[in-house]
Amino acid sequence: MLQLMLWGLMLPSLLSTFTPSTSSGQLLPPRSRIGDEVGAHAAVRPPIYMVQVRKPAHLLSAGPEEVEEWHRSFLPSPTLDSGEPRMVISYKTVMSGFAARLTAEQVKAMETMEGFVRAQLDEELIPQTTYSPDFLGLRPDVWDAANRGKGAIIGVIDSGIDYNHMSFAGNEILCPPPEGWKGSCYFERRPACNDKILGATYLRMFSPTDNGGHGSHVAGIAAGLPYPLTSIRADEFGTASGAAPDAYLSIYRASSTCELLWSIERAIEDGVHIISISMSTPVRQLSPGLYANVIAKGALEAVRRGILVVCAACNGGPSPGTVCNDAPWIMTVGASTMGRALNYVLRLGNGQEIQGESVSVEKMSKKGLVFPGANDEEDARLCRNLEAAVNVAGKVVMCYTGDITSAKKAEVVKDAGGVAMILTNTQRRGSIVAEVPGDVGIPVVAVNYADGELLINYARNPEAIVDLRPEAISFDAGPFPAVPSFSGRGPSRDNGGILKPDILGPGVNILSAAAQGEFVLKSGTSMATPHLSGIAAILKLYLSKETGIGWNPAIVRSAIMTTAVSSNNEDDPITDETGDRASLFAIGAGHVHPAAAMDPGLVYDIPVVDYVRYLCGLGYGDEEMFAMVDRTFNCNSPRLRLDPEQLNYPSIMVTLDVRPTSKSKSKTISRTLMSVVSKPSKYTAELSLRTQRRMAVRVSPETLQFSGLSDNRSFDVVFSLCGQIPHEDFDVEGHLRWVSDDKKHTVSSPFLVRVLIKQASQDRLPA
């Protein structure tokens, strides 16, 4: 159903958005390319630091060469002993500073130099795929590289791309490129990109070609060309296609933070409309804050230039405080299921049937069933090692998910003589099967926690037997959407109380491109993110054409969030891996509903200066402000400080601190809505509260009248505690919906009120 919604988005009107102009990208190699991948002396090379510096007055309008020259003046020497240049990159637009190979002592010495602000170690980026690649083994022998026309340009910053994959097989010649496009293509064996992959570049690698497959997978989800699959289960899938099959891709291969920042700089210069990042910086127990986060920093510059930045919410769930990429100028995407099940039935000797999922189509009957971990032996429970376990030869073997990859488990089972594996969810993973291994030599059936426990119980019987058989894939296996355990949860640790994630997109068992021409299933917020990037690309172009409004990232995100769906296919609230109602900290505004997002009626706009005021509102000092915005910004004037709760965000999060020291029992939040339809319109507020007790919510005014396009109206929401105040902290969740008189538009915002009562409540986040 969700896929149908995506298909419904392919508007022919989008195809003519660009008129070709100027000549194709130049073929010069990227600058500062250093052969890291063959660095034989890696051990003795000093690490890379990103160094931020404050330009002196005489350099404020200097050209990039002059600035780079000045950057070099900070280095103790131009090269390392090996002759390798110290300078990795001198940033031009995205940061006032550079990245260079330095020792800690050299950085220390730099601290006293005029203009030095701060230095930060380059760190490896973490791809947000939960489970390692598992190949479906589909190698289609026919391909039809249909060119679906032109659309938006999506910049994908990831591990690169397999340009030979049929998902990216556009028309070879693209001359001239779309208007505004200034990027380049640096594949080693192909001089030019095509009209699917407009550009591809990298900083320190040898090529933008994908090794691991992560980058190809996410790029394929965002804008892969439709491609009919041909193997047996794939027949049931039908066609693999990106969310925006007509969009262009611009690929930036990055594996560390200094490369990522460079990639954002390039993407801005190249002229992309959307930046999609399915990665994160390492997640720390004690995060220093947004200002030290390279993705947040680069994204702010991109957003300032009108580029929407879409990022993964990370896979650290289900614990609270595990959401990442949570700056308020980023669209933060959590993962959900989409109702597709690769059905596979297990029939027990006692007649009971259990529904699992598998890519296998093999049938088996009357096989012995065994759980080697019955004695709680860790190795055996996880099928890491079955040497000391019961004899599993000829049997169907049960293993818990986790620790090593399911492919490795299957190998262990096979080596021990097992004929099939049942991969059972741990309690943490609960009711959602998000790891369906591919072709790993023996049939593997994944089951949820409850069914797994039932099977384990049955397997205590030494005579336990099971029949295995595939069943047709279903596309409405409810309830869906539902949030899998891994999807990152709020509250944010860094953003001062903005509700995150913003939105959910399909991120469980997603079929897309992999290296070497394969299609594979992967799960993760990595996979949810490019769905939203593709949808946003289409929306941005469509909406700016349909309305006369200058569309910006905040407006596109607002359209997506205020039209999102917070109920599932059974008309119940969206659930999580426990099977219970999911918190707003898991779902944000809910699941994306592309068709509704095309006609939002009203939007919450955020001028870029408000993000800077918001940073002041976080209490940032001079250095932190400089770290974020690359200039001196004095937050002292109260006018320049915006309380994070008052940022004109499409969701509302409020903290009511009623501890004896503060005692604010009520809070007023202001928001402004802008009309994006030309006709006059009238809206009425509707409130729904999950727990009515203890909290009174009032909206004023209760109706808003808009005279036409870009008319703004403000309103207040007052949250007040009422009745007996309990002894424990609690959260109140609800929705504020502005409904148009003609019932055509519902502009919905989730709200979450945290009530702090206990003294030590501040420590609610996991340390």
Ligand SMILES: *[C@@H]1O[C@H](CO)[C@@H](O)[C@H](O)[C@H]1NC(C)=O
């Ligand atoms: C409404 O507010 C936006 C800023 O969010 C502004 O760009 C627009 O011009 C305003 N509309 C009018 C009619 O003033």
